[in-house]
Amino acid sequence: MTNILVAQMNQLTKLSEEEALAIEESFPIRSFDKGHFLLQQGQVAKDSYFVIKGCVRKYSTNSDGEDRTTDFFTEGHSVANFNSLSNQKPSNHSFVCSEKTTVAVLNTEKEKALYKRFPRFEAICRVEFEKMMGEKVDDFEKFVGKTPEEKYLYVLKERPDLINRVPQYQLASYLGVKPETLSRIRKRIIQQ
Amino acid sequence: MTNILVAQMNQLTKLSEEEALAIEESFPIRSFDKGHFLLQQGQVAKDSYFVIKGCVRKYSTNSDGEDRTTDFFTEGHSVANFNSLSNQKPSNHSFVCSEKTTVAVLNTEKEKALYKRFPRFEAICRVEFEKMMGEKVDDFEKFVGKTPEEKYLYVLKERPDLINRVPQYQLASYLGVKPETLSRIRKRIIQQ
Numbered sequence: 001m002t003n004i005l006v007a008q009m010n011q012l013t014k015l016s017e018e019e020a021l022a023i024e025e026s027f028p029i030r031s032f033d034k035g036h037f038l039l040q041q042g043q044v045a046k047d048s049y050f051v052i053k054g055c056v057r058k059y060s061t062n063s064d065g066e067d068r069t070t071d072f073f074t075e076g077h078s079v080a081n082f083n084s085l086s087n088q089k090p091s092n093h094s095f096v097c098s099e100k101t102t103v104a105v106l107n108t109e110k111e112k113a114l115y116k117r118f119p120r121f122e123a124i125c126r127v128e129f130e131k132m133m134g135e136k137v138d139d140f141e142k143f144v145g146k147t148p149e150e151k152y153l154y155v156l157k158e159r160p161d162l163i164n165r166v167p168q169y170q171l172a173s174y175l176g177v178k179p180e181t182l183s184r185i186r187k188r189i190i191q192q
Numbered sequence: 193m194t195n196i197l198v199a200q201m202n203q204l205t206k207l208s209e210e211e212a213l214a215i216e217e218s219f220p221i222r223s224f225d226k227g228h229f230l231l232q233q234g235q236v237a238k239d240s241y242f243v244i245k246g247c248v249r250k251y252s253t254n255s256d257g258e259d260r261t262t263d264f265f266t267e268g269h270s271v272a273n274f275n276s277l278s279n280q281k282p283s284n285h286s287f288v289c290s291e292k293t294t295v296a297v298l299n300t301e302k303e304k305a306l307y308k309r310f311p312r313f314e315a316i317c318r319v320e321f322e323k324m325m326g327e328k329v330d331d332f333e334k335f336v337g338k339t340p341e342e343k344y345l346y347v348l349k350e351r352p353d354l355i356n357r358v359p360q361y362q363l364a365s366y367l368g369v370k371p372e373t374l375s376r377i378r379k380r381i382i383q384q
C-alpha cells in the first residue's frame with residue numbers, strides 16, 4: 001500500500017524513489033487505542049499528525065476543571081498545535097483519540113532534516129501550509145460566528161459523520177451548549 | 193531610516209547589502225487615508241500588509257447587510273487573508289483603514305521572486321509564518337471562548353489603545369454586543 005503522505009506529495013510534485021522512501025521513513029504510520037493522548041494540555045508539542053483513519057478530539061480544561069471540546073479531526077485532517085510546535089510553548093489544549101486511530105506521525109526534527117536533504121520540499125510545503133492554514137482559519141471564523149442551532153446545521157451539512165460518531169455531551173460542548181439544549185435543537189430541526 | 197522589514201529580517205539572519213536592498217525594493221512602504229480599503233469582501237487578495245503606523249479594521253457584511261467587526265490590526269501586526277491569497281478564493285471580509293495608515297505592501301508574486309533569488313529566505317519565512325500563525329490561532333481561540341465582559345477586560349489588558357482609538361459601535365461589534373451593552377459593561381467594570 002502506498003504511504004498516504006507520499007501519495008499526497010506525489011500530487012504536488014513528481015517524487016523520485018529516493019524522495020518517496022525518505023518521506024516514508026521520516027513519518028511513520030502508527031495506530032493508537034481510544035483514549036490515547038497525542039498531546040496533553042501543558043505539554044510542549046514535538047509532533048503533529050495526519051489522520052489516516054479514526055477520530056481525534058481537541059479539548060481544553062479550564063481552572064474550574066470543566067472540559068470544553070473545540071474540534072474533532074477525522075480522515076484526511078491534520079492535527080497540530082502550531083503555537084506549541086513553533087514557539088515551544090506549553091499546549092493550552094489536549095488531543096485525545098476518541099476511537100481507535102491510525103495516523104502518520106510528523107516529527108518537527110525529522111521534518112527539518114528532510115528539508116535539509118531535499119530543499120525543494122520546503123517551498124512546496126510552505127505553500128501547502130499557507131493554503132491549509134488559510135482554509136482552517138476561514139472555517140473556524142465561520143463556525144464561531146454562528147448560533148448553536150446554526151452550528152448544528154453546519155455540522156449536519158459539512159460533517160454529518162460526527163453526529164453518530166462522537167458522544168452527545170462532547171458534541172454539545174463543541175456547539176457551546178449543554179446536552180439538554182442539544183436535544184431541544186435536534187427536536188426543533190426534526191419537526192421543521 | 194531603515195526599512196522595518198529589513199530590520200525584522202536582520203534579527204533573524206545577517207542580511208547582505210544586496211539582500212537588504214532586494215527586500216526594500218520588493219515590498220514598498222505606502223500610506224493610505226482613513227476609509228481606504230486594503231481588501232474588499234468578494235475580491236481575491238494579491239497583497240498582504242505589515243502595519244507600520246495606523247489601524248486597520250477587519251469586518252464582514254452578512255446577507256442582511258449588517259457589518260460585523262472581527263479584528264483590529266495596529267503597529268507591528270500583519271494584515272492578510274491567507275485563504276484568499278493562497279487558494280485564490282474571494283475574500284469573505286474587508287480590510288479598511290480606520291485611520292491614516294502606513295504599511296509595507298507584500299505582494300505574493302514579488303515574494304515568490306524574492307525566494308527564487310534568495311532561497312535561504314524561504315526556510316526562514318516558513319518558520320516565522322508557522323510561529324505567527326500558531327500565535328494568531330491561539331489568541332483567536334482564547335478570545336472567542338470568552339463572554340463579552342471577559343472580552344472587554346481582555347482588550348483593556350492586552351490592547352488598551354483600541355479603547356479610545358476605534359469608534360464605540362465598532363468596538364461593540366468586535367465584542368459581539370450592541371453599543372448599549374458595551375456601555376453597561378463599562379459602567380459595571382468602573383463600579384467594581
